[in-house]
Amino acid sequence: MSENFFKWDQERLTTHVDAMDNEHKKLIEIMNRLHDRYEAKAGKAELGPLVKELGSWTVTHFQHEERFFDTLDYPQASVHKKIHKDLLERFTGHAAEFEKTGHLTPEFFQFLKTWLTAHIMGIDHKYGEVAHKKSA
Ligand SMILES: [Fe+2]
Numbered sequence: 001m002s003e004n005f006f007k008w009d010q011e012r013l014t015t016h017v018d019a020m021d022n023e024h025k026k027l028i029e030i031m032n033r034l035h036d037r038y039e040a041k042a043g044k045a046e047l048g049p050l051v052k053e054l055g056s057w058t059v060t061h062f063q064h065e066e067r068f069f070d071t072l073d074y075p076q077a078s079v080h081k082k083i084h085k086d087l088l089e090r091f092t093g094h095a096a097e098f099e100k101t102g103h104l105t106p107e108f109f110q111f112l113k114t115w116l117t118a119h120i121m122g123i124d125h126k127y128g129e130v131a132h133k134k135s136a
Protein backbone atom coordinates (compact mmCIF):
# COMPACT_ATOMS: atom_id res chain seq x y z
CA MET A 1 0.00 0.00 0.00
CA SER A 2 1.36 3.36 -1.00
CA GLU A 3 1.89 5.70 1.91
CA ASN A 4 3.48 8.67 0.28
CA PHE A 5 0.57 11.01 0.97
CA PHE A 6 -0.75 9.87 4.29
CA LYS A 7 0.47 7.17 6.61
CA TRP A 8 -1.85 5.37 9.00
CA ASP A 9 -0.63 5.94 12.54
CA GLN A 10 -2.42 3.59 14.89
CA GLU A 11 -1.60 5.49 18.04
CA ARG A 12 -2.65 8.90 16.79
CA LEU A 13 -5.56 7.90 14.57
CA THR A 14 -7.30 5.03 16.26
CA THR A 15 -10.87 5.63 17.43
CA HIS A 16 -10.69 2.33 19.37
CA VAL A 17 -13.58 1.12 17.23
CA ASP A 18 -12.11 -1.47 14.86
CA ALA A 19 -14.80 -1.25 12.20
CA MET A 20 -14.34 2.53 11.93
CA ASP A 21 -10.55 2.28 11.98
CA ASN A 22 -10.79 -0.12 9.06
CA GLU A 23 -12.98 2.30 7.15
CA HIS A 24 -10.55 5.15 7.83
CA LYS A 25 -7.72 2.95 6.56
CA LYS A 26 -9.68 2.32 3.39
CA LEU A 27 -10.24 6.08 2.92
CA ILE A 28 -6.54 6.70 3.39
CA GLU A 29 -5.73 3.94 0.92
CA ILE A 30 -7.88 5.58 -1.77
CA MET A 31 -6.41 9.01 -1.04
CA ASN A 32 -2.88 7.62 -1.31
CA ARG A 33 -3.70 5.96 -4.62
CA LEU A 34 -5.22 9.16 -5.95
CA HIS A 35 -2.24 11.20 -4.79
CA ASP A 36 0.19 8.74 -6.42
CA ARG A 37 -1.53 9.06 -9.76
CA TYR A 38 -1.75 12.85 -9.36
CA GLU A 39 2.01 13.02 -8.75
CA ALA A 40 2.57 10.80 -11.76
CA LYS A 41 0.70 13.45 -13.77
CA ALA A 42 -2.13 11.12 -14.71
CA GLY A 43 -4.88 12.70 -16.79
CA LYS A 44 -8.51 13.29 -16.06
CA ALA A 45 -9.56 9.90 -17.48
CA GLU A 46 -7.47 8.11 -14.88
CA LEU A 47 -8.01 10.45 -11.94
CA GLY A 48 -11.76 10.80 -12.47
CA PRO A 49 -12.76 7.29 -11.36
CA LEU A 50 -10.55 7.61 -8.28
CA VAL A 51 -12.17 10.90 -7.30
CA LYS A 52 -15.55 9.20 -7.70
CA GLU A 53 -14.46 6.21 -5.67
CA LEU A 54 -13.27 8.49 -2.88
CA GLY A 55 -16.53 10.44 -2.98
CA SER A 56 -18.78 7.43 -2.84
CA TRP A 57 -16.72 5.71 -0.17
CA THR A 58 -16.86 8.89 1.90
CA VAL A 59 -20.65 8.94 1.66
CA THR A 60 -20.76 5.29 2.71
CA HIS A 61 -18.36 5.83 5.59
CA PHE A 62 -20.27 8.81 6.94
CA GLN A 63 -23.49 6.78 6.81
CA HIS A 64 -21.89 3.91 8.70
CA GLU A 65 -20.42 6.25 11.26
CA GLU A 66 -23.70 8.07 11.81
CA ARG A 67 -25.60 4.82 12.13
CA PHE A 68 -23.00 3.65 14.60
CA PHE A 69 -22.99 6.67 16.84
CA ASP A 70 -26.79 6.84 16.74
CA THR A 71 -26.65 3.56 18.67
CA LEU A 72 -24.59 5.28 21.37
CA ASP A 73 -25.57 7.89 23.86
CA TYR A 74 -23.42 10.34 21.99
CA PRO A 75 -24.16 13.97 22.82
CA GLN A 76 -22.31 15.40 19.80
CA ALA A 77 -24.24 13.35 17.24
CA SER A 78 -25.97 16.26 15.55
CA VAL A 79 -22.86 18.46 15.51
CA HIS A 80 -20.90 15.57 14.05
CA LYS A 81 -23.51 15.05 11.33
CA LYS A 82 -23.36 18.71 10.44
CA ILE A 83 -19.56 18.49 10.14
CA HIS A 84 -19.95 15.48 7.82
CA LYS A 85 -22.37 17.43 5.70
CA ASP A 86 -19.95 20.37 5.45
CA LEU A 87 -17.04 18.08 4.58
CA LEU A 88 -19.08 16.40 1.89
CA GLU A 89 -20.07 19.76 0.45
CA ARG A 90 -16.47 20.88 0.32
CA PHE A 91 -15.48 17.60 -1.26
CA THR A 92 -18.23 17.96 -3.86
CA GLY A 93 -17.04 21.49 -4.59
CA HIS A 94 -13.52 20.25 -5.30
CA ALA A 95 -14.85 17.37 -7.37
CA ALA A 96 -16.99 19.74 -9.46
CA GLU A 97 -13.98 21.99 -10.01
CA PHE A 98 -12.01 18.95 -11.17
CA GLU A 99 -14.82 18.01 -13.57
CA LYS A 100 -14.57 21.47 -15.10
CA THR A 101 -10.80 21.89 -15.28
CA GLY A 102 -9.58 18.30 -15.43
CA HIS A 103 -7.00 19.18 -12.78
CA LEU A 104 -6.69 18.48 -9.10
CA THR A 105 -5.07 21.15 -6.99
CA PRO A 106 -2.68 21.24 -4.03
CA GLU A 107 -5.58 22.81 -2.11
CA PHE A 108 -7.63 19.69 -2.71
CA PHE A 109 -4.95 17.49 -1.19
CA GLN A 110 -4.43 19.94 1.65
CA PHE A 111 -8.15 19.69 2.33
CA LEU A 112 -7.97 15.87 2.42
CA LYS A 113 -5.05 15.96 4.80
CA THR A 114 -6.69 18.41 7.16
CA TRP A 115 -9.87 16.36 7.10
CA LEU A 116 -7.99 13.23 8.05
CA THR A 117 -5.98 14.71 10.85
CA ALA A 118 -8.47 17.16 12.31
CA HIS A 119 -11.60 15.12 11.77
CA ILE A 120 -10.39 11.66 12.73
CA MET A 121 -8.23 12.81 15.62
CA GLY A 122 -10.43 15.61 16.88
CA ILE A 123 -14.00 14.61 16.07
CA ASP A 124 -14.22 10.87 15.36
CA HIS A 125 -12.12 10.22 18.42
CA LYS A 126 -14.98 11.44 20.62
CA TYR A 127 -17.48 8.73 19.68
CA GLY A 128 -14.64 6.27 20.29
CA GLU A 129 -14.41 7.48 23.85
CA VAL A 130 -18.16 7.19 24.32
CA ALA A 131 -18.24 3.71 22.78
CA HIS A 132 -15.41 2.68 25.04
CA LYS A 133 -17.03 3.88 28.21
CA LYS A 134 -20.19 2.06 27.23
CA SER A 135 -18.43 -1.24 26.67
CA ALA A 136 -16.30 -0.89 29.83
FE1 LIG B 1 -16.80 11.47 11.36
Ligand SMILES: [Fe+2]
Pocket residue numbers: 024061065120124
Ligand atom coordinates in the same frame (compact mmCIF):
# COMPACT_ATOMS: atom_id res chain seq x y z
FE1 LIG C 1 -14.66 8.99 10.12
